[in-house]
């Protein structure tokens with residue numbers, strides 16, 4: 001894709017080109033957002049090829065609004081599930097919180113959608129005009145008076161006006177060229193699985209996260225398309241514990257023995273090859289997202305624990321904002337600054353909220369968890385409303 005010089009605010013810009021490092025949700029969405037603004041790019045990914053990896057994902061109403069603006073909203077809605085309600089309940093079946101996703105859609109234009117990550121990746125790959133350059137692991141860069149040169153592990157190089165590090169929580173771009181991060185272990189490990197099964201219409205309508213009796217014990221299952229269910233499980237334990245697939249399934253069965261029979265049926269359908277295991281980390285918020293001609297995006301600058309289901313959604317918001325700033329501002333530095341100023345406070349708040357939620361679910365003992373459940377159940381409607389307004393209402 002070649003772009004001509006463009007006029008913006010009365011200023012003639014030469015054609016601009018960006019290198020995107022990482023073809024995850026953030027990098028691919030950035031590609032689509034840049035092309036919408038007429039900005040040229042190339043996208044480089046360390047994975048050797050496109051593989052259908054990952055489990056399920058919930059895209060918040062805010063992310064769906066961005067995708068609508070990028071022209072891919074309809075395609076994503078077509079391949080995903082829209083739950084009418086999202087519940088948090090305890091393992092005894094008591095509802096602790098209920099969010100009407102239908103109401104969110106009515107009020108803010110878009111509600112949350114559930115889908116397989118690989119399905120989302122396919123939709124984004126189709127919408128991006130430039131092919132991903134697979135098997136390109138970014139190693140280092142050099143600054144030049146008019147841009148950057150990126151060096152890859154295979155010895156190849158790429159040149160552009162700027163470089164966008166969308167290379168995830170363990171970002172090489174961030175660590176070497178912007179600001180090193182201090183990782184925080186949430187205390188929880190997580191297993192996920194995609195199970196070939198179809199839930200009842202009632203279950204599909206009401207996506208539910210179930211909290212156990214403390215120590216980070218939670219589980220959930222939800223339909224992500226016609227015949228696949230996304231299951232996840234968390235539990236407090238030291239990081240780095242090795243489990244075989246069989247041992248993990250046995251462990252989850254034991255932990256969930258006092259959950260509903262239906263939960264146990266779902267777990268019984270999991271086989272070891274379906275499991276993905278990850279210790280849940282974020283990092284302490286950093287206060288610089290760019291330096292010189294390098295800018296960060298998504299988990300690379302603000303990885304968050306998945307408790308609010310907002311990590312990818314915030315990366316998606318970043319992508320649209322960064323592309324707009326690059327188009328509107330006179331210099332790359334002005335664009336990076338405006339992007340950072342527009343995004344940082346909001347994202348830091350999301351990271352903080354998500355971190356605190358993880359810690360609350362880590363409480364242990366019947367007394368503490370009983371108190372926790374009561375507090376969550378009694379959160380005034382006004383507060384829940386404010387939180388929805390904050391998360392889902394994109395005011396820009």
Ligand SMILES: Cc1cc2nc3c(=O)[nH]c(=O)nc-3n(C[C@H](O)[C@H](O)[C@H](O)COP(=O)(O)OP(=O)(O)OC[C@H]3O[C@@H](n4cnc5c(N)ncnc54)[C@H](O)[C@@H]3O)c2cc1C
Pocket residue numbers: 021022023024025026027044045046047056057058059060136137138139166167168169171172190192278280297298299300304305306309310311312313314315
């Ligand atoms: C258990 C779990 C559940 C989650 N659930 C949700 C959810 O429901 N909703 C939600 O919004 N978020 C969720 N998240 C968060 C979400 O997955 C992330 O926030 C999101 O994937 C971040 O996207 P990204 O593109 O910034 O990073 P990534 O998805 O990590 O992509 C980074 C890409 O960069 C590539 N890369 C890395 N290093 C290099 C290099 N040196 N050179 C080239 N390429 C490189 C990687 O291979 C990868 O493809 C969850 C996270 C976890 C752990």
